[in-house]
Amino acid sequence: MKISQITADTILVSNVIFTSTEDKPISGFIAIKENQIIAVGNQDEHKQWVGPQTKVYELGDRLVMPGIHDNHVFFTGYMSMNRGVDLSSASSAEEALALLADHSKYLDASQNLYGFGWDKEVWGHVPGRELLDEAFPDRAVIAINSNKSYCWMNQLAIDKYQFTPDSCSAESRALLLKEMLQDLQLVKEEFLAFCQLLASRGVTSIKDIGFDEYELLPVLTELNEEGRLPLRVHFVLEPVLEPLNTDVGQAYKNQYQDDHLRFQGYKIMVDGVVADHTGDMLEPYADMPGVRNLRLINYENIENSVLKADSYGLKCCLTAEGDAAIRQAVRILEKCRQVNGPRDARHSISDLEYPHPYDLKRMGELGIFAEVYAQILLLNPSYHKAYMGEVVDKKYENRFYNYKTMLDEGITVTAGTDLPLFMTSVPDSIYATCQRLFPDGSPEGGWFPELGMPVAEMLKAWTINGAKHQFMEDKTGSIEVGKLADIAVYDRNLFETSAQELRDAKVVLTMADGKVVYDLTKVKEHSFLSFR
Numbered sequence: 001m002k003i004s005q006i007t008a009d010t011i012l013v014s015n016v017i018f019t020s021t022e023d024k025p026i027s028g029f030i031a032i033k034e035n036q037i038i039a040v041g042n043q044d045e046h047k048q049w050v051g052p053q054t055k056v057y058e059l060g061d062r063l064v065m066p067g068i069h070d071n072h073v074f075f076t077g078y079m080s081m082n083r084g085v086d087l088s089s090a091s092s093a094e095e096a097l098a099l100l101a102d103h104s105k106y107l108d109a110s111q112n113l114y115g116f117g118w119d120k121e122v123w124g125h126v127p128g129r130e131l132l133d134e135a136f137p138d139r140a141v142i143a144i145n146s147n148k149s150y151c152w153m154n155q156l157a158i159d160k161y162q163f164t165p166d167s168c169s170a171e172s173r174a175l176l177l178k179e180m181l182q183d184l185q186l187v188k189e190e191f192l193a194f195c196q197l198l199a200s201r202g203v204t205s206i207k208d209i210g211f212d213e214y215e216l217l218p219v220l221t222e223l224n225e226e227g228r229l230p231l232r233v234h235f236v237l238e239p240v241l242e243p244l245n246t247d248v249g250q251a252y253k254n255q256y257q258d259d260h261l262r263f264q265g266y267k268i269m270v271d272g273v274v275a276d277h278t279g280d281m282l283e284p285y286a287d288m289p290g291v292r293n294l295r296l297i298n299y300e301n302i303e304n305s306v307l308k309a310d311s312y313g314l315k316c317c318l319t320a321e322g323d324a325a326i327r328q329a330v331r332i333l334e335k336c337r338q339v340n341g342p343r344d345a346r347h348s349i350s351d352l353e354y355p356h357p358y359d360l361k362r363m364g365e366l367g368i369f370a371e372v373y374a375q376i377l378l379l380n381p382s383y384h385k386a387y388m389g390e391v392v393d394k395k396y397e398n399r400f401y402n403y404k405t406m407l408d409e410g411i412t413v414t415a416g417t418d419l420p421l422f423m424t425s426v427p428d429s430i431y432a433t434c435q436r437l438f439p440d441g442s443p444e445g446g447w448f449p450e451l452g453m454p455v456a457e458m459l460k461a462w463t464i465n466g467a468k469h470q471f472m473e474d475k476t477g478s479i480e481v482g483k484l485a486d487i488a489v490y491d492r493n494l495f496e497t498s499a500q501e502l503r504d505a506k507v508v509l510t511m512a513d514g515k516v517v518y519d520l521t522k523v524k525e526h527s528f529l530s531f532r
Helices: 043-049 075-080 093-104 130-135 155-161 174-180 184-199 217-225 246-255 299-311 323-340 357-366 394-399 403-408 426-434 455-462 464-469
Strands: 010-017 026-033 036-041 055-058 063-066 068-073 113-118 141-145 151-153 203-211 232-238 261-269 316-320 348-351 369-373 413-416 487-490 507-512 515-519
Touching: 010 043, 010 487, 026 043, 036 043, 068 369, 068 413, 068 455, 068 464, 075 174, 075 184, 075 203, 093 113, 093 130, 093 141, 141 155, 151 155, 155 174, 174 203, 184 203, 184 217, 184 515, 203 464, 203 487, 203 507, 217 232, 217 261, 232 246, 246 261, 246 299, 261 299, 299 316, 299 323, 316 323, 323 348, 323 357, 357 403, 369 403, 369 464, 403 413, 413 455, 413 464, 426 455, 426 487, 455 464
Parallel strands: 010 055, 010 063, 068 203, 113 141, 203 232, 232 261, 261 316, 316 348, 348 369, 369 413
Antiparallel strands: 010 026, 026 036, 063 487, 141 151, 487 507, 507 515
16 A cells, blocks of 8 residues: 555545535545645545544544535624523513513613513513613613514614614614624624534534624634634625615725635625515415515616626625516626626525526526525424415415526525524435425425425535635535535435434534534544634
8 A cells, every 4th residue: 555645634534425526425535634635535545644643533424525605694693692681481571571680780881781582472472662661761672582573672772773673684673783793802702602503513614794894804804814713704795774885895805805704795685575475576475466565676776786786896696585576686687797798707696485487597597696595494384384375376386495497407506594594404404405394294205395406416505506606616615635624524424314313413523624623523522622
């Protein structure tokens, strides 16, 4: 056997390695030196790369795959659901009030009081502001519920942050989130905890969305300069309080283009949500005759913003759920090519809940990327309680989440979570998108299973396709010699796990840029390891 003069720092040996370059996993090994993959081969060849300091992971039938890229994340959403008082144990508004009052004793008089995690189903009602007004007349109080649909607030908070309790989307809370991001030391602690959570899910790269300007940037810049940024952050801006600002975008594009911190352009909302009839539809809703959308959309403004961004070479993601909104998004991105000339723009459309097949064909022809929420079926408790067949004519229900046609039309499909809508879970995404099952396992055989995605394509959506979308496919997204060592390992072979056991699968090892950042293999002493 030929002995290599170079030895590896780490070697992973597994019977199930999914490289993202092939559709089937291979049996073999991966050798890593510093932050790079230096060898991939058959298992019996790995010993030539072993030296006195080499750490060898014998992983058996555990799935090894490239590190996961979550292509649609809001750190501010995680921050909102973890800052302040955890109210999940409170069985009533009165119990929650007592927890808030106790916590307030440790705050300065000028500080807001935050809470999260309460459940209106447990409480039996949605609380009004009166209890909070009486208890905290001089302090803004905001307590978001467990499904992020309602903020229990006092009048002071409503007046200060200009949103109402029942209209508390991330965009509605933009003023509040901007203020919450000003405590840089606290935000740094929260972000590092966020990274640890993502590492436990195999995530090594994210596309994070900020509003107007990227208020998280001072924290990320400091961590990056110190070599302590635990994952790759690709950030985009969503214009909410201000119009799309190409001056800021150009400055970010020029300054932030390294392997760990990179500006990626803009996210622009097109329509709302099909489930609540604010998605823009070509035909009226089946359960609301004559209504195609309850929310007005200024397509002219959206078009002008996208054309302007594209003219400066800045990438755009258009968020569209209804088929009318998706058609408009495709038209606008096609117009970019006509007006500004063709280029390798890698624009995308996200959500894509109810696309018309014609528009999927046009997306493929135009090279428009898709960003899908691969766990989306899990929002519905069961097939019988799902809303899709109620809001559209039953004969068109199969147009929801039509992944098969996306693949057939040659669309590059990427995966995201809209975190905190979901926490990143590749097993859950296989269960929902490949098996086409709802949380209770219904319906038997899957919901329109012919429209699902093969497991290999689902894994590519989480890995190499996400890397392509971020212009990083030459460095990450697959297991190949010369690529950066971003790797996730699961406790079982996800290709062969039954639907009944799939959602129990866990990540046992995550490597980011060649460093072990999460380890449950018992080869090392600690679950979380310092990223230094």
